[in-house]
Amino acid sequence: MLTAKIVSNPAEVNEAKPEDVSKILIPVTHHLSNRMGYDLERFVGYVNEGLLCCVCRDVLEDPLQAPCEHAFCSSCIHGWLVHHNTCPEDRLPLDITHLRPLFRYMRNDLARLQVRCVFRPQGCEVICALESVHRHEQQCDYALLNCSNAGCPVQVSRRSLEAHLCVCEYSSRVCASGCGCTILNTEEAQHNCVLELRAELDMLRAELDCKVEEVRHEMESRLDSQRRHMVQKESLLRSEVDELKGQLSRVMSDVRVLLGAERVRRQELEKVELLELLKKEGLRTATPSEAAPPPAEVQRKLSPRSLALDCIKRKNREVTVI
């Protein structure tokens, strides 16, 4: 059943114990004892037939009894009742709910049976009462244990474990020189802190380069998109400016046309006013005396009005200039 390599310790090891790992490890056989019933061979002296399981014919383990007083290992009868509904011994109807603990006197007889340690094949000579054999087997020096190093397939007795751990290929420890590496025992001779650290440094450097490249790429693409955005905005603004320029020049030419029209209108008004004035003056000079006054006098008489006209003209001109 035990397929793993079994290492027996030829010599007692009296080395200093680094830590007693063996105490916390659970014996391998404990896992294998799912098969119920104690092997009759292990018992010293006569075993009453009433203490044997009706299913496996071994000594009762974790016993239960039926109303017909036949007794079974708990796992044996539970297994049987999956496919049957009768007592395996006398075929009387039997249901799981009918099962009861064994009579107290039988339990006492069972507990007092003398049994050999299950690790007898490994060298244990201990014989003790059935009620205490389990406790012994948990601490038995010959108990088979799985090596505590991860990955190691070796099974070894508790007393040989320390010796095995000293030579186990799967033992590892943190490098004493402080490089931080965990080294397997077998690799210790080839271990070179500088090489290990250099390899790690190379790896970190490659990782860093990769990250830097990633960030650079991201920044570039972000800049690119911003640049594109700016170019778009610029051309938009440029077309807006052009549009505004066009509007402005249209407005300017409209203004010029309006100013020209205004100038013409004022000139016409001036002309009309002047004509009216001249007409009035002409009437006044004709009525008082037939003889026309000398032109210089007329000029002088007219002068204040003509001055006013000049003034208006000038003003008009100023307006047109503006």
Ligand SMILES: [Zn+2]
């Ligand atoms: Zn049984």
Ligand SMILES: [Zn+2]
């Ligand atoms: Zn029965």
Ligand SMILES: [Zn+2]
């Ligand atoms: Zn033992």
Ligand SMILES: [Zn+2]
């Ligand atoms: Zn090992």
Ligand SMILES: [Zn+2]
């Ligand atoms: Zn190192």
